[in-house]
Amino acid sequence: MTTKRLLKGGTLITASETFEADVLIVGERIAAIGRDLTAPDAEVLDVSGKFLMPGGIDPHTHFDLPMFGTVSSDDHYTGTKAAAFGGTTTVLDFVPLDHPTLEASIRAWRAKADPKVAVDYGLHMNITRWDQAIYEEMARLPEWGIATIKVFMAYNGRLRLQDGEIFQAMRRARELGLLTMLHAENGDVIEVLVEEALAQGHTEPVWHARTRPAWGAVEAALRGAALAAQADAALYIVHMNTAGEVDMLRYAREQGLPVMGETCPQYLFFTEEHLARPDGAKWVCSPPMRTEEDNLALWEGLAQDVIQVVGTDHCPFFFDGTRPILYEGQPVAIPGKELGKDDFTKIPNGVPGVGDRLPILWTKGVVEGPLTPNQFVALTSTNPAKIFGLYPKKGALVPGADADIVVWDPDLKVTYGVRVAQHRTDYNLYEGWELTGFPVKVFLRGHLIVDEGRWLGRPGLGRFLHRTGYGVV
Ligand code: URP
Ligand code: ZN
Ligand code: ZN
Numbered sequence: 001m002t003t004k005r006l007l008k009g010g011t012l013i014t015a016s017e018t019f020e021a022d023v024l025i026v027g028e029r030i031a032a033i034g035r036d037l038t039a040p041d042a043e044v045l046d047v048s049g050k051f052l053m054p055g056g057i058d059p060h061t062h063f064d065l066p067m068f069g070t071v072s073s074d075d076h077y078t079g080t081k082a083a084a085f086g087g088t089t090t091v092l093d094f095v096p097l098d099h100p101t102l103e104a105s106i107r108a109w110r111a112k113a114d115p116k117v118a119v120d121y122g123l124h125m126n127i128t129r130w131d132q133a134i135y136e137e138m139a140r141l142p143e144w145g146i147a148t149i150k151v152f153m154a155y156n157g158r159l160r161l162q163d164g165e166i167f168q169a170m171r172r173a174r175e176l177g178l179l180t181m182l183h184a185e186n187g188d189v190i191e192v193l194v195e196e197a198l199a200q201g202h203t204e205p206v207w208h209a210r211t212r213p214a215w216g217a218v219e220a221a222l223r224g225a226a227l228a229a230q231a232d233a234a235l236y237i238v239h240m241n242t243a244g245e246v247d248m249l250r251y252a253r254e255q256g257l258p259v260m261g262e263t264c265p266q267y268l269f270f271t272e273e274h275l276a277r278p279d280g281a282k283w284v285c286s287p288p289m290r291t292e293e294d295n296l297a298l299w300e301g302l303a304q305d306v307i308q309v310v311g312t313d314h315c316p317f318f319f320d321g322t323r324p325i326l327y328e329g330q331p332v333a334i335p336g337k338e339l340g341k342d343d344f345t346k347i348p349n350g351v352p353g354v355g356d357r358l359p360i361l362w363t364k365g366v367v368e369g370p371l372t373p374n375q376f377v378a379l380t381s382t383n384p385a386k387i388f389g390l391y392p393k394k395g396a397l398v399p400g401a402d403a404d405i406v407v408w409d410p411d412l413k414v415t416y417g418v419r420v421a422q423h424r425t426d427y428n429l430y431e432g433w434e435l436t437g438f439p440v441k442v443f444l445r446g447h448l449i450v451d452e453g454r455w456l457g458r459p460g461l462g463r464f465l466h467r468t469g470y471g472v473v
Contacts, residue, residue: 002027003446006039009048010407012397013373015382023052025403028445032399045441047407053377054395055089055119055404055444056358057384060238060262060311063093064112068348070335072315076116077459078327078424079314079354084119084449084457085422086355087439089404090394090465092122092384094150097129102137106144110464117462119444120404122388124148124181128158130165138172145466147178147389150238153220154185154212154286163227170231179387179470181236182224184245185287186216194345205280208344209272209288217287218244225252225259234258234472236387239313241267241287243297250306258472260387262309263298265360266351266429271295281337282319282427286349303370308383308473312357315350316425325426332424352423356430358406359416363435389467407441414438 007023012033022037023030063079065072074082076093083091093113099105102125113121125141127134127149141147151166152159161169166182173180193211202210221237225248228235237249240263252259270289274280283289301307318325318336325332340347358380365371371379385395393402414420414435418428442450449457 004039004042005446006037006042006044007047007052007405007407008044009046010050010052012052013377014054014397015374015378018373023397023405025443025446028403030397030399030401030403033397050440051373051408051410052397053406053408054381054397055406055442056087056380057090057390057395058083058088058312058314058354058357059092059309059384059388060264060313061091061093061354062313062315062350065096065315067350068339068346070317070321070339070348072350073318073334073336073425074314074316074352074423076113076121077118080118080121080462081455081457082355082422084442084444087358087406087408087442088119088354089442089444090120090122090390091354092124092388094124094126097126102134103140103144106146114460114464116459118449118457118459119462120465121462122390122465122467124150126150126159127161127169128152130161130169135168135172138178139176141178142176142468145464145468147467147470148181149173149178150181150183152183153224154183154187154190156187156191160187163223167227167231170228170233170235174231174233177469179234179236180228181238183239184217184220184224184237185212186220189213189216198343198345203343205284205344205347206272206276208284208347209275212286212288214242214244214290214294217242218248221245221248225257228259229257234470235260237261238311239264239267239287240298240307242290242294246297246301246306249301253306260309260473261301261307262311263302263307264311264313265353265357268295268298269364270429279319281340281347282429283351284337284344284347284349285313285315285351299370302365302379303375308379308387310357310361310379311384312353313350314352314354316352316423317348317350318425319427323426327424351429352421352425353429355421355423356428359414359435359438360430360433362437367436383473386471386473389469389471390465391471403443403446405443406439408437409440410437412436412438412440
């Protein structure tokens with residue numbers, strides 16, 4: 001029997017409007033939105049005093065990602081469960097090119113992810129080798145439901161392509177109707193600085209940041225925009241972290257180029273100083289945290305619509321992977337940041353965040369910061385849906401859309417941290433932060449998967465999202 005639910009008396013927040021209305025969910029879709037709706041056979045839920053927003057879309061996650069002899073500690077189940085608790089109902093995860101072909105790499109990733117995902121998910125393809133075979137096989141990405149590639153200007157000898165190769169990949173992407181995503185740092189400068197730092201005996205986590213200068217990100221962002229312009233291609237710059245990148249993005253957009261940008265919460269709040277703490281390895285990710293001026297410029301970029309998306313780059317590792325935590329009642333320990341205790345280059349890169357994103361951005365961005373609730377929805381749901389070819393099935397509260405709905409209590413006070421966040425790791429970057437506003441119910445395609453802190457979801461409830469195009473916002 002088809003489930004019908006009527007959410008009565010809530011305030012809907014979309015990317016452009018705020019209004020009071022009831023929402024009727026029939027099966028997996030939103031069937032109607034309006035005042036004083038009635039549906040005699042529906043279960044009625046009173047959501048008065050609550051905000052209803054489209055489920056969050058995090059376009060940047062790395063679940064179960066092998067790195068430096070270990071693996072990111074959230075897999076496609078634990079990571080998507082954490083996402084759901086934080087109000088996110090869609091994630092886009094990256095496929096590493098770890099097999100001889102794109103097809104084999106995608107098949108292997110889907111074989112891991114499909115049975116585990118607890119929210120809907122899509123994939124981006126990392127293009128980390130460039131040859132004729134990759135050029136040709138890229139034509140099949142839309143057939144496999146992948147409309148986005150990521151290329152890297154850093155990680156020499158591992159993931160990086162040369163500029164000429166990036167240019168060719170962008171041109172091929174444009175030809176095929178794919179969007180290119182760019183990791184903007186200067187790999188050559190990083191290589192020189194890392195070698196020098198190690199030769200001088202600098203092994204502490206803060207040297208991770210000191211060997212990856214902001215100027216490298218700035219010039220790489222502009223270089224990426226220029227390469228994309230010459231390839232007549234659209235570009236999405238991931239994990240923007242520095243003021244100069246915001247300036248470069250603004251400049252590119254002022255030229256009318258289809259260049260878009262994403263930042264992540266960690267770049268809005270933390271600085272290189274955090275990496276200098278005794279537990280600095282917790283903050284090691286690439287690109288690194290910068291300065292307070294950079295934090296501020298990124299906030300301005302969001303408030304002024306220069307930056308279109310807040311993702312997370314969720315890629316968690318245990319701080320101390322020798323000490324088990326209890327996860328769903330079972331002890332779990334996964335080697336983590338301690339692998340680099342004697343050498344910052346061996347600290348697995350990445351931080352947790354998929355579940356933190358909405359609650360942290362709401363309190364710090366909307367309640368205490370410069371964002372309107374509508375900008376919050378645009379940055380965390382509607383813009384990613386439009387850019388990544390999911391709109392209006394996702395990212396919208398309209399009849400016919402998937403009933404991915406977050407019921408948000410704007411008055412709920414939460415002392416946040418590792419005990420509240422549901423990530424499978426032993427720390428949280430926002431430990432002890434006082435938050436106002438939190439998701440209390442989360443619907444994925446009409447299924448109530450989080451209810452007042454209770455987990456009602458399950459592995460495999462999420463579906464693969466077959467994407468064939470992209471948008472420019
Ligand atoms: O430190 C990070 N961000 N790890 C994930 C890889 C990437 O470049 O996004
Ligand atoms: Zn990256
Ligand atoms: Zn990433």
